[in-house]
Amino acid sequence: MVFLDFEKPLEVLYEQLEKIQQVGEQGEVDVSATIKELENKIKQTRKELYNDLSGWQRVQLSRHPERPYTLYYIEQMCRKFVELHGDRYFADDKAIVGGIGSLDGQSVVFVGHQKGVNTKMRQYRNFGMANPEGYRKALRLMKLAERFNFPVVCLVDTPGAFPGIEAEERGQAEAIARNMFEMAQLRVPIVVTVIGEGASGGAIGIGLGDSVYMMENTWYSVISPESCSSILWRSWDYKEQAAEQLKLTAEHMTDFGIVDGIIKEPLGGAHTAPDEAAKILKRHLKKEIAELQKMTPEERIERRLEKFGSIGQYDVLESEAEATAKAK
C-alpha cells in the first residue's frame, strides 16, 4: 500500500495492525479483539482524514500511483472491448487510448488518457501526456462513433498535453483546437468524466461534451498547481497555495457550474476499491447516455453550445452597453 503524506496516521495504524496480525499468527495469544479495535480505528481515522480535503490533497489523490486508469475502468465496465489504434496520419499515441466497448449491450466509443501502472509503463504511456496524434486518434474514433450512432465516452486523466519539439512540429495546438471544434458539432452524445487529472488544453482537448462530471478526488484547471506556482510565485514551492487559489476541486467546479456534478468514490479514494469505483462509474455513464439519447442531435448540439457558451464571469457597464447597442 502506498500512503500519501497526509495519510501518515493511517500508515501508523496499518503498521500496528500488521504487527498484531503477526503475533496472532503465532497462535499464543488471542488478538482478535485488538485487531477489531484497530480496524475500527482505521475506519474512523480514514473518515476524519477524508472529511475535509484541501485542494492540494485532492491533487495528490488524483495522482495516487495505485489509482485506476482508463483501460482498467473500460475492462471492468465492458464485457466486450476492442481497442483501436492510430490516427491514420502519423502514429499510434500511447497516452490516449480508445476503442469500442459494450456497456450492457450498448456499443460505446471510448477515448481516454492512459497512464502507466509501473515505472516502465509510465514511460511507455508518456505519463499520460499525449502528442497531436493522440488527439487525432480520439477525433477519428469520435467520427467513427458519429457514423454508426454510438455514444462517445471520454475519460480525462492528464497532467497536460506533451510539451515537446515533435509535438509542436506536428501541431499540438491545432490538434486540440480541432477536437473542440468538431466535438461541438458531433451528432452523437458525448459523456465526459474527469477520472484523475484535468490539466489545461490537454484535458479540454477531449473534454467538450453534453455531460461533464468529475470523480470526487480529481481536479480540473487551466494549469497544474506546480506550473502555476513557478510562473506566478516564481518558485516551485507554492504548489499548495496555487492549488487553493485555482479552486480546482470537483466541489468548486460544480459550484461554478463548469461541471455538472461529482461522482462519489469509495472512502479513501478510487484506489482503495477500484472495482467498486468502476461499478459507480458504469452506473453513472449508463444513466447519462440514456438521458442524452432521448434528445435529437440538434438539441444536443444546441445545448452543448449553450453550456460552454455561458461559462464566464465579468461586469457589464451600463453606459457602455448602450453605446454598443447604438453602434450595432
Next chain:
Amino acid sequence: MGWFKRLKDGIQTATQHKKEAPDGLWYKCKHCGETSTMKEMRENYLKCPKCNYHTRIGSHDYFDLIFDGKYTELFLELKSKDFLNFKDLKTYEDRLKSANKKTDLPDAISVAHGKVRKRPVVIAAMDFSYIGGSMGSVVGEKIARAIDFAEENRMPLLLISKSGGARMMESAFSLMQMAKTSARLARMAKAGVPYFSMMTDPTTGGVTASFAMLGDLNFAEPEALIGFAGPRVIKETIKKDLPEGFQTSEFLLEHGFLDFIVDRADIKEKIGDILLLFSNAEANA
C-alpha cells in the same frame, strides 16, 4: 486616431490608447541591436528599418492600419473582475487595476467593425500589453459576441491573436473559454461565414490551441513566436536545446500550419484581396 492614420494625414494628435514616444526619440531594436528614430519606425509600420523586426503593436494600431478610416468599437461594456479572489504575489484585482492604468484598454482584446477596401469586416485584435494578452472570461465573451455579430451580419471575421495564453487568475473559467470560442466558431463555419486568423508575436498556449488555429485561413506576421507550449517549458521538459527558428511563423509555414506569412506593410492589401475573393462565399452545409 492612431499613428498609421496620422502618417497618412500628416497630423499630430495624442492617441487615446497609449502615450507615444516623440519622433526624435531613439528606438533600439531588440532583435538586431541597431537604433532608429521613432519617426523612422512609424514610417516603417513600427518595424525595425534595419532588420524588419515587427515590434509588438496594439489592437488599435491594427484597426488604424487595416480599416478604411473610421471603425466602430463593440462590446466595450465588458470588464474583467476578480471573482475568484485570486491572490499570488499580487491580487488579480491589483493586476487588473494596474493594467487598466497602464494601457487605457478595456481588456486584452478589442473588437470593431468597419470596412476594408469598402467591404465590411469585423476585426478582433488582442493586446499583449494587457496582462500578457491573456484570455479570461472577457476575452472569451468578446470573441463569442464578435462571432455572433459577424454571423448575424454575415460579415467575415478577422481575429488578430497576440497572447501568452489563458489567464491563470480565472482558472478553469479561462480554460473553458477555449471550448466556448471553438464551439462558437464551429457554428459560424456551418453558417458559411468566413473566419480569418492572423497570428502575431507571440501567440501561445490556450489561444493557439483554440481560435487561433481554427481559421478558414491561418496566417501570421513574419518571425512571430507561435506555439502551444512555451519554449522554456519545452526546454525544461526535454532537457535539450531547441532548434534554430523553432516555433516561428516560418517554422509553422514549413510544417503546414499556416497558409502564408504577411509583412505588416502588406496586411491591408492582403486582407482587401481576401475579402474580395470571399465576397461571394455562401453556406454550403
